[in-house]
Amino acid sequence: MKKKLITLAAFLCCTIIAWALDIQSNRNQTFDIVLGNVQYAHHNEKLSAGDAIGKMLTGMATGQVSVQATKYEGDVKTAIVKGLSGAYRFRYNDALLTDKSVKEGDLVVDAVITNIQSKSSSRTWKDSKKRTQVTTTYTGIAETMLTIKDAKTGDVIANPTMSGKGTAGSSYSTSDQAIRDAINRMADRITDWLNKYRPIQANIIEGATAKKDKQKEVYIDLGENEGAFAGLHMSVFLVKSVAGREAKTQIGKLKIEAVEGEDVSRCKVQSGGKDIKAALEAGQRLCVVSL
16 A cells, blocks of 8 residues: 555656646747738728728828828738737747647737828928028828737737837938838837737746846856847846745846857846845745846
């Protein structure tokens, strides 16, 4: 009986360890993502997708430049794909639209372009020779509402609105360039959202250099196998157990200085050096999450 209990305990121990290692190995798992349907709308009219492409014009407010959406159709789609492709833990994959072997966590994103416009404002001033000069500034605006869905179940996860604004001086630019700048900025917002939704995670495993009571560098258990790269900024959290639950408190920030292996990187502490050093000396757990 005793031998059976020992065998059972050993089996359970191995099972728990295997489960823990599986969680560890999947903590920064990458997922596939794809752009599905793209439609166009106008804030003053109810249009079908086909009509909107040809008819969408900006409003008639003072200083606002009329913009034909057709001209920017390719730019908007390219920007959305760029935004989806730029996230740390997602890989753009057109096959998701037809492949039935999708995995849990893969995403399909539909988009409605709700606003593309340009506004202008002018300023009159005198130069050193008392001559009147006029400076015109253009501000481009691009807004898109996304429907982010689980590719496996079709469930809607979120409906974030992404917007970008681009400004350019008339002396070297036009309203067209301001709009294109806004569209590019919108792509950045999409990437930012996805990086917050699925951030890269790791743990501080050892202190490196320190000065007096402040930690200057640390090592984390994140390397080339999980997409670490020099320049990645991360927040540092002190992890405590409260009633069987994890409680996290942000105590600092760091930046990866060098990827030194498959599962280790050296980081420069950018803030919170004193608290990080104290936590390491106390043997407390410190986790990091990408910004």
